[in-house]
Amino acid sequence: MTKYIARRILWLLLVIFVVAFITFLLMHLVPGGPWDREKQLAPQVVENLNKKYGLDQPFLVQFGKYIWGLLHGDLGVSYIYQDRGVTSIILEGLPKTATLGLVAFLLAIFIGIPFGMAAALRQNSLVDYSSVIFSTIFASIPAFVLGILLMIVFSVFLHVLPTGGWGGISYIIMPAFALAAIPAAYISRITRASMLEVIRQDYVRTARAKGLGERIVLIRHILRNALIPVLTITGPELATLISGSFIIESIFSIPGIGRLFVQGVFQRDYGLIMGSILFYAFAIAIVNLVVDILYAAVDPRIRYD
Amino acid sequence: MFKTKILLPLVILMSLVLIVLSACTSTSPTTTSPVATKTSPVSSPTLAANQVLVVNLAGEPATIDPNKASWAGERSVITQVFEGLLGFNQDLTLKAETAVEIPTVQNGGISADGLTYTFKLRPEVTWSDGKKVTAKDYVYSIKRMLSPEVASEYASFYYAIVGAEEYNGAADKDEATRARLRDAVGVRAVNDTTLEIKLVQPLPTFLQLMALWPVYPVREDIITAQGDKWTEPPNYIGNGPFILKEWVHQDHMTFVPNPNYWGTKPKLTTLTYKMITDANAAFAAYKNNELHITAPPVGTEKATMADPVLSKEIVRYPELTTFAFQFNVTKPPFDNVKVRQAFSCAIDREAFVNNVRNGVGKPAYSWIPPGMPGHDPELGKEYAFNPTKAKQLLAEAGYSDVSKLPEIKFQFSDTAGNRTIAQFLQGQIKDNLGINITLEPMESKAFTQLVNAGNHTWAWFGWGADYPDPDNWLPQLFGTKAGNNHTLYSNPKFDALAKQALSELDNTKRLQLWAEAQKLVMADAPIVTMFYRERFVLVKPSVKGLKTTGMDGQISGDMFFKEVYIAP
Amino acid sequence: MEATATQISARPHHTLWGDAYIRLRRNRLAIAGAVIIVLIIIGAVIIPYVSPYTFDKQDITAILEGPSREHWLGTDSLGRDVFTRLLYGARTSLAVGIFTQIIILLIGIPIGAVAGSLGGKTDNLLMRFVDVMYAFPDILLIILLRAILGGSIFNIFLAIGLVSWVNVARLIRGQVLSLKQRDFVTAARAMGGSSGYRIMRHLIPNSLGPIIVLVTFSIPRAIFAEAALSYIGIGVKPPTPSWGTMIRDGYDVIFAAPHLVIFPAIAIAILMLSFTFLGDGLRDALDPRLRK
DSSP states (O other): OOHHHHHHHHHHHHHHHHHHHHHHHHHHHHSOOOOOOSSOOHHHHHHHHHHHTTTOOOHHHHHHHHHHHHTTOOOOOOOOSSTTTTHHHHHHHHHHHHHHHHHHHHHHHHHHHHHHHHHTTTTTTTHHHOOOHHHHHHSSOOHHHHOOOOOOOOIIIIIOSSSSOOSSSSHHHHHHHHHHHHHHHHHHHEEEEEHHHHTSSSSHHHHHHHHHHHHHHIIIIHHHHHHHHHHHHHHHHHHHHHHHOHHHHHTTTTOOOOHHHHHHHTTTTTTHHHHHHHHHHHHHHHHHHHHHHHHHHHTTTOOOO | HHHHHHHHHHHHHHHHHHHHHHHTTTTOOOOOOOSSOOOSSSSSSSSSSSSEEEOOOOOOOOOOOOOOOSHHHHHHHHHHHHOOOOOEEETOOOOEBBBBBBOOTTTSOOTSSEEEEEEETTTTTBBSSSSOHHHHHHHHHHHHHTTTTTTTTTTTGGGBBHHHHHHHHOOSSHHHHHHHHHHSSSEEETTTEEEEEEEEOOOTTHHHHSSSSSSSOOHHHHHHHHGGGHHHGTTOOOOOSSSEEEETTTEEEEEETTTSSOOOOOSSSSSEEEOOHHHHHHHHHTTTSOEEEEETTOOOHHHHHHHHGGGGGGEEEEEEEEEEEEOOOTTTTTTTTTHHHHHHHHHOHIIIIIIIIITEEEOOSSSSOOTTTTTOOOOTTHHHHHHHHHHHHHHHHTTSSSSSSSOOOEEEEOOHHHHHHHHHHHHHHHHOOOOEEEEEEHHHHHHHHHTTHHHHHSEEEEOSSSSSSSSGGGGHHHHOOOOOOOOOOOOHHHHHHHHHHHHOOOHHHHHHHHHHHHHHHHHHSSSEEEEEEEEEEOOTTEEEEEOOOOOOOOOOOOOGGGGOOOOO | OOOHHHHOOOOOOOOOOHHHHHHHHHHHHHHHHHHHHHHHHHHHHHHHHHSSSOOOOOTSSSSTTSOOOSSSTTTTOOOOBHHHHHHOOOOOOHHHHHHHHHHHHHHHHHHHHHHHHOOHHHHHHHHHHHHHHHOHHHHHHHHHHHHHHHHOHHHHHHHHHHHHHHHHHHHHHHHHHHHSSSSHHHHHHHHOOOOHHIIIIHHHHHHHHHHHHHHHHHHHHHHHHHHHHHHHTTTOOEEESSHHHHHHHHTTTTTTHHHHHHHHHHHHHHHHHHHHHHHHHHHHHOOOOOOO
């Protein structure tokens, strides 16, 4: 297993490099650049700006310089936020986004998995149908609408929560719920579907027939097998939640990094774009590695040969 | 069995929906809130105990370095912490701030040939750390703004200064040459309280340029020591009414009064800028008494005006911004002036402003907006909404059969407001001319690039004033091959008039020349003006002393926050 | 004696699919789901002939009105009838919802199944490719696609599909990894079945449950993705409506006219619910263990 992990980490570095290259390429191929404004800048000003940020150099030179900086832990400069480096921007916003993401993740699994299990164990009951209906409702409402609805109810109507900002539990509650809604719905349905698959298996019938207590059947047989698909989707959901949601952070004014990527793309801030992408790529690759390890832990039949 | 299992959750859903709907339509009085809401007794300025103003900057400013800044939000910050030689009154006339008086030919501030400007500084002006502001600070700031390394976006505005353009273009020259060019820039400190600036040629609007933020003084010692970090508190030292005490990135900024401010100190004890980017969230914050000022989301103005509480908190005033459609006059069918005029007659601007925009804004028939010298309210009316005339003009252009027209595409940067306008336009052209135009929403930068390269057919754009003068509104947009001329319009008569007006020192004659120039443009119709924008904001009744101007930064009244106070 | 024996052994012979169809027919919820989907399709097709309004007819004297007798679901910010636009918008949203799923499944299932069952280097390579795709800056790719290919509606299916298949691939791979050691797979291999046969006949049908959930959840996701993409010019151009764009446009004026958001959201919920019941029914019907 350690050899496997070591190999995966090497691959991770390669993946990050490939992602960096593709992103760098795409960024420069996309029409429009950071200095294109409606009120066009004077040509001399544009020339000065290009020179200042090294944009007048050939593509590979720019990429090389970026990778060199990356290896030294320097993520470059931001064109939007000219007085702060990308590294410090991300480091400042990351704890907030990550905290929010983690809280949302925990909400999602502690709501989603139990609901899904209950629905599967009592198939076609009221619990089952209402969990289906509610998960559908939450999946059909886009996050921004849910966020605003929560804000209207709890801030505008009831005045019990602040509309946005950062500084304590009361600032996390609404965005965390808004963020967690769709993943919770999704996780609950996957859990249910996966458990239903497993419940019908012969070995479950065998276990029950053997007279084993329901709880043991549940834990040792049903859950371990049912968890595979749940793990598969939960991993990426965690990575997505941690890298932040543009929409929720915008609505609730969370000073995190979720907004950075989209802002960067729309304003062609190459530093922000690369920084956000690399961070997300890293998070995803690590999470997928962890998920793969957990597969083997949960299901002893899984081998990585 | 089937029915009940579906009905019950549906009923729950419906009740949730009803609750939300009722919540939307009611506003309730507040109990715990940071913002006072009781209205004050009328006349005397009694101050509430809590002199805290909380407003929304709507986003993190990119840079608050006066030499580098260009966006409205950045201006909102800079005008609190810094003050320049000159400034604007509420009616947009010039006033002297840190200068003793406005330089004129009479008082010797401007030389007779219009090439030398001498500013006398007030000796009592100090930085917030107590040091005196001297002429050297202005010299340093202007030269820094013009330096190629700083790459200021407004540098080109100051090319009238001797040596400015050469210095700004010296990016690839060596150190020695750059130092030499820097010294050759025509700005010098005659003594601690006298600043002298030399121009290459007379520029009648130069004083207005000196009232803008890129030439506010900055501290050489701090910038040299801290580099880019100088804009973070506590290094961000200015000479204005407020100090930036705290900046939590992406979250908020806190200002407190500057104890060493030379003028009348602000009555506020704290000024807070929040950074709420979502329009609905800002509105919710206002309703939850977390903000004193906000703009209701675009499109909800009618509901706001009908709301019993909110309707009393509305503050409206015109902005110096015009929105128009710009044709590419080299692309058929818009290479034919009669076609352009026909399109102008086919659009019902009144209906747009009154119905779609709920009366916020004014229909525009000419380019220069009201409140700006040179505005002509009578100009352009011959191409007002008139469907019969529109069809006639089209026929005169040779297109009585509209199917002969080439495909017409309308490009726009895809935002909510633009989409509405684009679809409105499409409907109007279809209803009034029988032509089907294709809408092409584009991603913002891709759109900008398209237009800047002159590849568009017909596009939507807006223009806001950098300073209140036609100088800023006509030559860059309509001069042949001018920097912002994306209609590719070219008229030698216009160019001649512009050249004359740019250096005409007699103000009356100058404005007359610009008026002629504008008439030319409107007759040739390279653009179809649509409306002048109006600011429509909500202000809590406890906020007093708010002075709004047509050149406000991001936040309404931010040019005069030092005069605002909260009534109990 | 012989008669009863013959009776018992003379069970009617159904194929997997024939049997599935019979079982599906008996599932009332699934049928309800299918019926609703068909009704939406019919509504979307006949609405131009039935409604007194077109989807783009502006009436600026009737802006942002609530439901009324003339406008059953109210009007939007340019005075257009919401009911007509909602049904017309079903065309785009159904198309996006369904066709992107097909692309996702066509790409994702083979890749995931191959990776899981073959294991080793193939698995590693494919999954690292999936890692890159996950981090892939899809907005950038999409802006680029738009600039190169133009903004036709088919590019929407392609664009969304190309960046979304990774979840299906990983899901299938995970299932296959855990299933491939199981007895019935070993038995199939022992019987001489090729890997392709094993994948198609055994591994995939047993992984269907979570796949179906993913598909039903992907439908609203695709609808919202389409709305986001139409903002940068890919897909339907205004004034053509779609449920996603109607919600996003309605969000801007939610304080003044919440009905503009509520009705399309309900429509999406109904569509998703219908696919959920239908999908569940399909899964139950295809489950070999429930065969009679």
